[in-house]
Amino acid sequence: MPAKKKAPPHPVETVGLDVLEDTLSFYIRSINIALSRDLDHRLEGLDVARGTGKITTLLLVDSHPGIRPSVIAQLILRDRSAMGRLVDQMIDHDLVTRRNAPDDGRAQELHITEKGADLARKVREIATKQSSDFFAGVPEEDQERLLDILRRVYRRTLGLDQ
Amino acid sequence: MPAKKKAPPHPVETVGLDVLEDTLSFYIRSINIALSRDLDHRLEGLDVARGTGKITTLLLVDSHPGIRPSVIAQLILRDRSAMGRLVDQMIDHDLVTRRNAPDDGRAQELHITEKGADLARKVREIATKQSSDFFAGVPEEDQERLLDILRRVYRRTLGLDQ
DNA sequence: TACTTTTAGTGGACAAACGCAACTATTCTG
DNA sequence: CAGAATAGTTGCGTTTGTCCACTAAAAGTA
Numbered sequence: 001m002p003a004k005k006k007a008p009p010h011p012v013e014t015v016g017l018d019v020l021e022d023t024l025s026f027y028i029r030s031i032n033i034a035l036s037r038d039l040d041h042r043l044e045g046l047d048v049a050r051g052t053g054k055i056t057t058l059l060l061v062d063s064h065p066g067i068r069p070s071v072i073a074q075l076i077l078r079d080r081s082a083m084g085r086l087v088d089q090m091i092d093h094d095l096v097t098r099r100n101a102p103d104d105g106r107a108q109e110l111h112i113t114e115k116g117a118d119l120a121r122k123v124r125e126i127a128t129k130q131s132s133d134f135f136a137g138v139p140e141e142d143q144e145r146l147l148d149i150l151r152r153v154y155r156r157t158l159g160l161d162q
Numbered sequence: 163m164p165a166k167k168k169a170p171p172h173p174v175e176t177v178g179l180d181v182l183e184d185t186l187s188f189y190i191r192s193i194n195i196a197l198s199r200d201l202d203h204r205l206e207g208l209d210v211a212r213g214t215g216k217i218t219t220l221l222l223v224d225s226h227p228g229i230r231p232s233v234i235a236q237l238i239l240r241d242r243s244a245m246g247r248l249v250d251q252m253i254d255h256d257l258v259t260r261r262n263a264p265d266d267g268r269a270q271e272l273h274i275t276e277k278g279a280d281l282a283r284k285v286r287e288i289a290t291k292q293s294s295d296f297f298a299g300v301p302e303e304d305q306e307r308l309l310d311i312l313r314r315v316y317r318r319t320l321g322l323d324q
Numbered sequence: 325t326a327c328t329t330t331t332a333g334t335g336g337a338c339a340a341a342c343g344c345a346a347c348t349a350t351t352c353t354g
Numbered sequence: 355c356a357g358a359a360t361a362g363t364t365g366c367g368t369t370t371g372t373c374c375a376c377t378a379a380a381a382g383t384a
Binding site for chain 2: 360361362363364
């Protein structure tokens with residue numbers, strides 16, 4: 001009798017996830033990990049690696065000149081101090097500029113630099129591509145639906161739409 | 163003319179998310195943040211705070227006695243070293259035990275402790291409740307659909323189901 | 325106008341988590 | 355038996371985020 005390969009008591013293919021099996025949050029969290037990793041790879045070397053924060057900030061500043069840090073912070077669900085540091089980084093990389101708001105002494109306005117705008121173009125491509133690649137296995141129709149639902153959840157989470 | 167409140171150039175309610183608006187990954191990531199925070203709150207003081215990893219591990223060990231760290235690692239998308247540390251913590255908290263696999267000198271088997279089993283019960287409630295609370299605004303039918311889709315994506319990500 | 329409260333941004337400190345890479349011991353392949 | 359693959363451990367570095375306190379400015383109030 002040939003030595004047979006030892007299978008673990010509970011091989012991956014067959015383990016149930018207990019209660020988590022039916023839990024949206026588990027899947028969201030797991031998929032998020034995979035998604036983030038994938039994205040990080042695609043952004044390698046791009047000055048904007050590691051994260052949703054930088055990308056969103058870059059795109060928002062690009063498409064909304066003069067947008068304020070605190071507004072972005074709300075959208076990416078971070079607190080102001082984290083946001084501040086994020087902006088610091090981006091300024092170091094010469095992606096955006098920060099100036100005081102002319103009409104409100106507390107606030108700042110962010111503007112894109114040329115380098116930032118270039119990067120934003122690249123990032124747009126990468127971000128859309130990665131999202132569609134990643135969900136390539138999901139039928140078009142389901143993707144739409146998913147997008148719809150998640151968008152609503154997101155907005156409700158922010159407290160927009162009531 | 164009364165001093166009117168200064169509105170920022172781009173108020174939160176109206177800023178578009180540029181390309182990200184139509185990107186599944188953005189929403190997944192954002193919702194993930196909110197979800198994790200919420201969960202952390204609900205788990206406060208419970209020995210298992212901070213994270214998907216611990217919860218999943220706890221439940222899996224409870225419902226699959228003898229399951230191996232490496233198997234769990236695959237399911238929660240972490241590398242073995244992270245998994246090892248996770249188990250260390252849980253052992254410190256007296257939630258699980260670790261013993262060498264009798265038939266495979268490389269492997270280990272995890273078992274739940276009494277304290278761990280108690281906690282697992284609580285966690286099951288909390289986890290299911292939080293997920294349903296969080297998605298309460300989404301119609302039942304959509305939730306099912308969502309769950310279905312995400313489950314498939316998850317499994318495909320793991321490389322199960324081809 | 326004067327007083328209080330809220331908002332925007334900054335800076336420090338702290339903790340924790342994660343991934344990579346290197347290394348050991350075992351087991352599998354052929 | 356030799357070489358490749360697998361399970362787990364450890365150290366290292368890096369990053370990230372959160373909490374808190376503090377300043378300045380503006381809004382609310384009366």
